[in-house]
Structures are given as structure tokens and as C-alpha cells.
Amino acid sequence: MKVSTRGEYALRALILLGQHPNVIPIAEISEKTLVPVNYLEQILLQLKHLGYVKSKRGIRGGYILRKSPEQIVIGQVIRQLEGPLAPMGCVSVTAYDPCPLEEKCLLKPLWTLIRDTVSQLLENTTLNDLLEDQISIPEGSMKLK
């Protein structure tokens, strides 16, 4: 049930960019986020292609947010960087992968519930929520049965 470094690193970079309105060179992002420069380049490039950031070349170049923090949905970033949020292919909406057992599978409801829960959580969190440190425990939290 892990999130890979790629997603984590991307979010770190986005947070840093969200905290500063100006262009920041990769080297500085790397320092502040503790992500190796060369690896970070790949990730920033991908974020650029996805439209989250834009880059400026040359002597005072670097990266800057393209979308506003309210428009950047964490769930989407993670999905785009490291694949479906679903724990199993059989319950993935973005990468459905059928399974021969499916019909009478007693596990599917559980995987579905997990998928829905995690998805709901991440789809309703934006970069802005993170920046404002507004993540909190939902009120009437999870109850089964």
C-alpha cells in the first residue's frame, strides 16, 4: 500500500512552488526538497507536460506553477505520476483489469471500499489544502457494517 517516491517528490516540488510566486531554478528546488537534481528534472518535466508547471529557460530560468493551487487536485497528480489509486485492477476505474473470479469474489467489495475511500480523500484535496495545512480527520469517521 505504498506511495512511491516519484509521487511524493512531485508533491514536494509543487508545494515549494506554491509557496513562492516567483521562478525557482531546479537546483534550488532540489536543495529544499531533498530530491536528487537529475531525478527531479524528470519529474518536473513530467509535471510540465501535464500542465501543472511551466519552465523558463536561460540565466534566470527555473520552474513556476502554471495552475493555481486550488486547481491542482492531489489525487490526479498521484494517479498521473504513478498509476491508478485502486488497490487492485478489478476495482480500478482508470485501469480496469478483469479477473476470472470476479463474479463470486467476496474480496471485491472490500477492495472497492478501499478504492472509493482513498479516491474520495485524494480527489477532494487540492494543493491549496496542503499549503494551508488544512488536512484534518473527517468528522463522522469510518464505520463498517
Next chain:
Amino acid sequence: MKVSTRGEYALRALILLGQHPNVIPIAEISEKTLVPVNYLEQILLQLKHLGYVKSKRGIRGGYILRKSPEQIVIGQVIRQLEGPLAPMGCVSVTAYDPCPLEEKCLLKPLWTLIRDTVSQLLENTTLNDLLEDQISIPEGSMKLK
């Protein structure tokens, strides 16, 4: 955010065993769950060492549940078979792994929330719940802010 086949297969086997009160040979479990025999042997062995099942050797041998379905907590099975439920080491209770950013990390609250949510879900589901197909969407579902 994937669950590996190992956890999935273990649960499939436990479900099958939970559905039958008698000893079932590996070959039959393999057929019914669609898991390769040799791989299944490893997994059942691990489940045996963990105390979930017991085995009977010889000509009418096979596997049978050791604990009752109510006592088998899905979250624990998954954790024991494939490691911590937490999405990141920095928020894992069973395998905490510090991170230099931690203090001012704006991501940690999010990871914590995910960990707590998934954990709560899986820790409150037993094999019995699966057998009775009683997994359902929690009432006052997730709300952020």
C-alpha cells in the same frame, strides 16, 4: 497504492477455508482460487506459521482454518504478509521511518489521514465480514476541511 498478489491470494485461500469446515488439500485450494500450487504452498505455510491455519499431512491431508473467521482481522493478515499499511514510512506505526523534512512537511497530515483511514477500515474487517459479504459503504462518508 497496490495490494500485491501475495495478500490477495492469502485472503482468497482463507475465504475458501472459511467456507468449508473440512480439511482441503492444496491442489483443490489451488484450483478454486486460481493460484499456482507451488506459490500457494509458500503462502499457506506462512499463514500456518502465523497461526491462521493448520495443516494435516498424509493421505487425506490438507489445510483447515485454525482461528475462527471472527478472529481473523484482514488488516493484520495484509500487514503480516506484505508489510505496513501506511503509504509512507514517516507515518507508519509498525515500520516508522523518519524523514529529514518531517517537521515542516505539509504532506505528512495527508499521509497520516490516508494511513488512519485505510487502517481503520482494514482493522475493523474480519474474515467473517467477508464471508457474510457484509462490506458496505460507511454512512457519513469522508468529508475534508
Next chain:
DNA sequence: GATAATCTTTAGCATATTAGTCAACTTTTT
């Protein structure tokens, strides 16, 4: 007690993923 079914255990392998490095190249600014 032989034997056949079954469990037990170890070793190994192929593939995929992850994390990261390196180096050459292009663009832009000064």
C-alpha cells in the same frame, strides 16, 4: 511396513519497477 499422497523447505529465476546517474544537447539571457 510399504507406498502414495501430501506437506515442508530451499533455491533459484525472470520480469518489472524503482531510484537514480550521466552526458550530450538546446535554448535563452546577459
Next chain:
DNA sequence: AAAAAGTTGACTAATATGCTAAAGATTATC
């Protein structure tokens, strides 16, 4: 022109995953 900075792609090392092979140990039944 030169320097700073982004762009790109190839390449590597480590690890995890999914699975196979095979030899050995145990036990129920005849």
C-alpha cells in the same frame, strides 16, 4: 559569445514480485 539553465534519452543498480523446480519429510491407509 558565453554562461546558465532546461531538455532529452540512454543507461545502471537495486529491489520486489511472481512464480517454478525439486528434494526431503511426514503421515494415513492398505
